[in-house]
Amino acid sequence: MITYRLFNSEDSYNLIQFYYKEFPNAYTDFPKWWIKKESSIGEYYSTVGKDNNTIFLALDNKKIVGVLPLAHQKDKFDNLIGVIGHFLVSDNYRSKGIGTHLFKQAIDYAISKNYSSLTLLVFKKHSILVGFYLKQGFYTEIELLEPDLKLMLCVMVKKLNG
Numbered sequence: 001m002i003t004y005r006l007f008n009s010e011d012s013y014n015l016i017q018f019y020y021k022e023f024p025n026a027y028t029d030f031p032k033w034w035i036k037k038e039s040s041i042g043e044y045y046s047t048v049g050k051d052n053n054t055i056f057l058a059l060d061n062k063k064i065v066g067v068l069p070l071a072h073q074k075d076k077f078d079n080l081i082g083v084i085g086h087f088l089v090s091d092n093y094r095s096k097g098i099g100t101h102l103f104k105q106a107i108d109y110a111i112s113k114n115y116s117s118l119t120l121l122v123f124k125k126h127s128i129l130v131g132f133y134l135k136q137g138f139y140t141e142i143e144l145l146e147p148d149l150k151l152m153l154c155v156m157v158k159k160l161n162g
Contacts, residue, residue, distance in 0.1 A: 002065070002093075004101060007055035011064070015055070018064040022088055056105045058089070058098045065093040068102040072115060079116035082106070082160075087120070103136045110160055117159050124152035 007015065058066030069085030084106065089099045110118055122129055124143060138156040146153050 001060075002096075002098060002101075003059050004105060005057055005059070007057055011055075011057065014062075014064050015057075015067065018067065018090075019086070019088070022090055054109065056102050056109075058093070058102055060093070065090045066098045066102055068099075068106050070106050070109070070118075072113070075116070080114060082110045082115045082118040084118060084120040099132060100136070107136075107158070107160070115160055117157050119155065119157050122154050122156060124154050130154060130156075 054070045056068040056070065057064055066089040068087045071083045071085065072080050073083060075081050087099070087102070089102075107118065118138070119141075120133065120138070122133060123146075124130065130140075133156050136158065138158045140154045141157045142155045144153045144155065145151075
């Protein structure tokens, strides 16, 4: 049975293992500017629960099978904007409503914290994922050519609270 909850410090090791297993090319498939050279998955997730980071988890028993990281920042008008990080559901658990449930949790959370919008980046070539985000109410705000990888990136946004 799939359960959902927020990340806590006891999840750190399992979360790092999940990403290394499910997302092994995180540092080769992404542009250099996207991931700081000095950072690591462990360092990034050590900040969760502090300041502006939250992670929503889907678990099958105690095994992490889905992750939706959410951070926030302020825009030029001082509005809170939610930034979705490396959203991922394990291959064997896709098309079972887990991603949709994680997004519902993140959207409800963002609304409760008065975020004005949610935003994320996705490679345009991942058409299934782009379609999933569209179903969650996101729209493509802008497309950019990523110079290192020569791939189109979509900046997708979902407006909240009006």
